[in-house]
Amino acid sequence: MTYVEGFVVAVPTANKDKYREHASGAAPLFQEFGATRMVESWADDVPDGKVTDFRKAVQATDDESVVFSWFEYPDRATRDAANAKMMSDPRMEQMGADMPFDGKRMIFGGFEPLLDEGTPGRGGYTDGFILPVPEGKKDAYRDMAQKAAAVFQEYGATRVVEAWGDDVPDGKVTDYKRAVKAQDGENVVYSWIEWPSKQARDDGWAKVMADPRMQPTEEHKSVFDGQRMFWGGFQPIVDTAKG
Numbered sequence: 001m002t003y004v005e006g007f008v009v010a011v012p013t014a015n016k017d018k019y020r021e022h023a024s025g026a027a028p029l030f031q032e033f034g035a036t037r038m039v040e041s042w043a044d045d046v047p048d049g050k051v052t053d054f055r056k057a058v059q060a061t062d063d064e065s066v067v068f069s070w071f072e073y074p075d076r077a078t079r080d081a082a083n084a085k086m087m088s089d090p091r092m093e094q095m096g097a098d099m100p101f102d103g104k105r106m107i108f109g110g111f112e113p114l115l116d117e118g119t120p121g122r123g124g125y126t127d128g129f130i131l132p133v134p135e136g137k138k139d140a141y142r143d144m145a146q147k148a149a150a151v152f153q154e155y156g157a158t159r160v161v162e163a164w165g166d167d168v169p170d171g172k173v174t175d176y177k178r179a180v181k182a183q184d185g186e187n188v189v190y191s192w193i194e195w196p197s198k199q200a201r202d203d204g205w206a207k208v209m210a211d212p213r214m215q216p217t218e219e220h221k222s223v224f225d226g227q228r229m230f231w232g233g234f235q236p237i238v239d240t241a242k243g
Contacts, residue, residue, distance in 0.1 A: 002036065003076045004111040004163045006190040007069040008130070008179070010058040011101040016042060016237075018100040019067065023238045026095055030071060031240060033082035037072040038240045041126045044198070046232030053230045057130065057179035058105045067101075068128040068234045070192070072120070076166065079110060107174045111163030111190045114142045117149045118159030121241030123194030125201045131189050131229035132180040138164065140223050141189070151213055152193055155204040159194040180228045189224075201233060 011019045023040045030038050043066040046054050054066045073079040086092045096103070133141045142162070149160035165188040168176050176188040195201035208214050216226070 002072040002074060002113065002116070003079050003166075004113060004161070004190065005071040005073065005079055005108065006111055006163065007067070007106060007108045008054060008058055009067040009069065009101055009106045010055075010060040010064045011067050013063055013065045015100040016065070020237045022095065022098065022100055023069075026092075027238060027240050029086075029089070029091060029095075030082070033085045034078040035071045035073055035082060035240075037121065038069075038238065039123075039126070039236055040067055040069045040238040041128070041234030041236045042067055044125075044233050044235045046234070049230050051227050052130075052180055054128075054130075054232050057176075057230070058107060058174055066232070068126065068192070068232070070190075076110060076112070104173050107171060107176055107179060109165060109169060109176050109188070109190070110167030112166040114138070114162045114164050114189075115146055115149060116159070116161050117146075118153060118157065118194070120159060121239070122158040122196065123236060123239070124197045125195040126234045126236060127193040127195070127201065127231060128234055129189070129191040129193075129229060129231045130176065130180055131191070131224055131226075132182045132186040133164075133189050133224045134186050136185070137223045138187070144220065144223055145191075148214065151208060151211060152204065155207040155211075156200045157193050157195055157204060160192075162189060162191045164189060180230070198233070198235070 027038050046066055145162045152160050168188055
């Protein structure tokens with residue numbers, strides 16, 4: 001399993017090409033610092049939620065789109081060393097000065113995978129999820145996620161990752177805990193499902209929703225609060241696994 005640095009960002013929709021260029025330019029540096037994969041995915045099917053959602057998480061305005069992004073590292077030590085190098089590298093300082101988005105509203109954190117099922121680097125479409133889970137329900141959540149991952153893969157998903165909050169800082173404006181309205185004793189899960197394409201994702205979800213194994217139960221409700229979970233579909237615009 002890898003270590004995950006997960007991000008959610010609000011980007012002016014008009015800056016999509018600038019953001020792609022910015023991320024593509026930064027990718028070689030992150031790889032130099034130890035990242036094994038970097039993925040930037042642009043909002044495609046991101047619904048508004050009654051309690052929480054991706055747009056609320058980063059206080060997105062009407063003219064902004066949400067980006068769901070992650071870096072993969074071999075372990076936390078490599079991630080920590082990479083972040084230290086980024087803070088002192090003049091190339092990163094210049095990139096920071098030219099960011100085509102409001103960095104103050106970006107949320108980020110380090111996550112330790114609970115499960116990583118499937119083949120990395122084959123995703124053509126991404127479903128992203130953020131949710132709160134009580135600390136004491138970690139094992140129960142892992143067990144439930146493993147069962148669900150098998151169903152998603154049965155219906156076409158190429159990879160399912162569930163990552164547990166490990167280094168998730170509080171922010172001045174936005175952060176993961178605020179995004180899911182986390183309560184005392186709750187942690188944050190950063191999760192994604194990779195699909196070969198949007199069509200495969202849409203077809204797969206139709207089958208998942210009709211499968212009796214995936215119907216909500218009282219057990220599910222006891223593991224996490226689904227009303228504070230949010231999700232959305234994203235189209236990858238940068239993926240270093242694809243060259």
